[in-house]
Amino acid sequence: MSYQNILFEITGGIARITLNRPDRLNSFTDALHADLRDALAKVRGDASLRALLLTGAGRGFCAGQDLSEREVPEGMEPVDIGATIERNYKPLVLTLQALPLPVVCAVNGVAAGAGANVALACDIVIAAKSASFIQAFCRIGLLPDAGGTYFLPRLVGMARAKGLALTGDKLSAEQAAEWGLIWKCVEDAELMPTVEALLQQFAAAPTRALAGAKEALNAAANNTLKAQLDVERDLQQALGRSDDFREGVAAFRAKRPPKFAGR
Ligand code: T3D
Numbered sequence: 001m002s003y004q005n006i007l008f009e010i011t012g013g014i015a016r017i018t019l020n021r022p023d024r025l026n027s028f029t030d031a032l033h034a035d036l037r038d039a040l041a042k043v044r045g046d047a048s049l050r051a052l053l054l055t056g057a058g059r060g061f062c063a064g065q066d067l068s069e070r071e072v073p074e075g076m077e078p079v080d081i082g083a084t085i086e087r088n089y090k091p092l093v094l095t096l097q098a099l100p101l102p103v104v105c106a107v108n109g110v111a112a113g114a115g116a117n118v119a120l121a122c123d124i125v126i127a128a129k130s131a132s133f134i135q136a137f138c139r140i141g142l143l144p145d146a147g148g149t150y151f152l153p154r155l156v157g158m159a160r161a162k163g164l165a166l167t168g169d170k171l172s173a174e175q176a177a178e179w180g181l182i183w184k185c186v187e188d189a190e191l192m193p194t195v196e197a198l199l200q201q202f203a204a205a206p207t208r209a210l211a212g213a214k215e216a217l218n219a220a221a222n223n224t225l226k227a228q229l230d231v232e233r234d235l236q237q238a239l240g241r242s243d244d245f246r247e248g249v250a251a252f253r254a255k256r257p258p259k260f261a262g263r
Pocket of ligand 1: 064068140
């Protein structure tokens with residue numbers, strides 16, 4: 001599957017998307033968003049998939065919006081960025097959150113602006129030690145978007161969220177892992193082997209159970225305990241009828257490793 005701005009491949013039940021504008025640190029253009037939208041629609045439509053990887057080509061993960069698309073010549077009206085957020089960033093973040101499989105983000109280098117927050121919209125974020133996270137918005141007169149004001153306080157608490165958003169300071173990958181912003185920080189050379197091992201683990205996992213856990217945890221952000229117990233009951237009820245649950249119990253009873261089909 002060939003695109004101008006991303007690499008996209010599917011092998012062994014795993015979809016892999018690589019943002020591919022390395023000379024511009026994989027910043028988002030309208031064209032890149034269109035490629036991503038198309039690839040993610042394919043992922044959504046393929047029930048055989050067990051995991052998705054998002055990463056970047058070259059030395060950066062993603063530097064957010066390509067600012068060359070936002071320069072306003074004297075006397076011209078600025079781009080309506082409410083409209084571009086509605087068209088591009090909002091559906092991207094909502095799609096990553098709603099996909100019924102684990103989305104792993106391998107942050108291979110700097111993640112700035114919407115690039116940082118799209119990473120945070122993924123389920124498991126693993127960063128190379130040399131990577132960093134920058135809420136760069138305040139440096140150019142904007143506020144964190146692409147879900148930044150939602151994810152940051154939930155992940156690291158309000159004090160750190162405000163510190164990051166109001167200073168635009170660079171946060172190292174190591175500090176991000178210590179703060180709980182991301183799952184893990186690993187040596188640069190270990191990034192792709194670590195991510196690949198996790199993708200293989202997910203490809204053999206009970207995919208519906210992982211999707212259920214993801215859905216329930218995402219719902220918990222805004223639920224009361226009672227509502228959340230209802231969410232767990234309903235999702236678990238469906239999982240109780242799945243082939244993978246039957247197999248999991250049978251394998252446990254037979255003292256053998258389970259062989260999950262992902263349904
Ligand atoms: O607009 C809407 O629709 C609303 C949504 C907004 C979402 C947003 O993301 S707003 C925030 C946009 N992003 C930024 O403000 C970050 C801009 N980039 C940087 O601050 C720095 O590039 C980094 C801190 C990320 C990395 O710095 P460094 O020193 O490692 O690299 P560099 O030299 O600055 O960048 C390398 C090249 O990429 C360079 O081009 P050149 O000089 O080699 O020709 C640079 O201009 C280009 N580049 C980096 N980021 C962007 C970019 N070009 C266009 N847009 C970028 N965002």
